[in-house]
Amino acid sequence: AQKITQTQPGMFVQEKEAVTLDCTYDTSDQSYGLFWYKQPSSGEMIFLIYQGSYDEQNATEGRYSLNFQKARKSANLVISASQLGDSAMYFCAMRGAQTGANNLFFGTGTRLTVIP
Amino acid sequence: ETGVTQTPRHLVMGMTNKKSLKCEQHLGHNAMYWYKQSAKKPLELMFVYNFKEQTENNSVPSRFSPECPNSSHLFLHLHTLQPEDSALYLCASSLNVKVSEAFFGQGTRLTVV
Numbered sequence: 001a002q003k004i005t006q007t008q009p010g011m012f013v014q015e016k017e018a019v020t021l022d023c024t025y026d027t028s029d030q031s032y033g034l035f036w037y038k039q040p041s042s043g044e045m046i047f048l049i050y051q052g053s054y055d056e057q058n059a060t061e062g063r064y065s066l067n068f069q070k071a072r073k074s075a076n077l078v079i080s081a082s083q084l085g086d087s088a089m090y091f092c093a094m095r096g097a098q099t100g101a102n103n104l105f106f107g108t109g110t111r112l113t114v115i116p
Numbered sequence: 117e118t119g120v121t122q123t124p125r126h127l128v129m130g131m132t133n134k135k136s137l138k139c140e141q142h143l144g145h146n147a148m149y150w151y152k153q154s155a156k157k158p159l160e161l162m163f164v165y166n167f168k169e170q171t172e173n174n175s176v177p178s179r180f181s182p183e184c185p186n187s188s189h190l191f192l193h194l195h196t197l198q199p200e201d202s203a204l205y206l207c208a209s210s211l212n213v214k215v216s217e218a219f220f221g222q223g224t225r226l227t228v229v
Contacts, residue, residue: 004158033216033217035217035218037220042222043204043206043222043223043225044220044221044222044223045206045208045220045223046220047217047218047219047220050217091159095216103161103164103172103174104149104159104161104208104218105158106158106159107158108156108157108158109158
């Protein structure tokens with residue numbers, strides 16, 4: 001079974017500061033992908049960053065980086081130099097190559113608020 | 117502009133109405149998905165289509181009926197819905213159904229009255 005856990009319902013960060021959003025996962029698959037999505041109030045889910053289970057380097061995309069700790073089954077998102085436009089819901093998701101191939105399993109999300 | 121477009125953005129319908137949600141992707145992807153997002157719940161997968169063939173129906177009630185005429189278009193036909201079906205319905209596409217990322221549309225906010 002696949003499971004994604006996001007334990008922070010809400011987070012606040014000062015503008016220009018860095019923030020870490022937590023995500024832990026559980027899967028029996030050996031090969032899987034981990035994803036982070038941003039959902040602003042408009043509703044669209046915006047893909048941010050991807051980490052493959054066999055990738056040795058942590059993924060980075062601009063101000064986003066994924067702190068992947070495979071042994072701990074965690075895939076935390078780090079946003080550097082926060083901007084007001086970063087205020088949104090953030091979802092961690094996972095897709096397994098075998099058991100969850102057809103599905104992206106999502107966590108319950110973290111609402112990030114950037115304070116000016 | 118997003119590569120996945122959903123219409124309408126908002127829909128209010130009565131329990132006896134029939135309506136359809138439309139999704140179109142311009143990304144050349146082969147897999148398309150319908151997700152339901154209810155308040156305070158994780159996104160729930162409803163249907164998956166891969167190369168126009170339905171590969172997953174996640175125990176969705178028959179009042180929701182998907183249609184995928186080609187790899188670029190996906191519909192969700194709605195009939196005799198219940199108030200608890202009110203939610204944000206998100207369409208997504210991905211290159212394939214393996215470990216690739218999915219790209220989402222902006223969703224249709226459905227209210228059943």
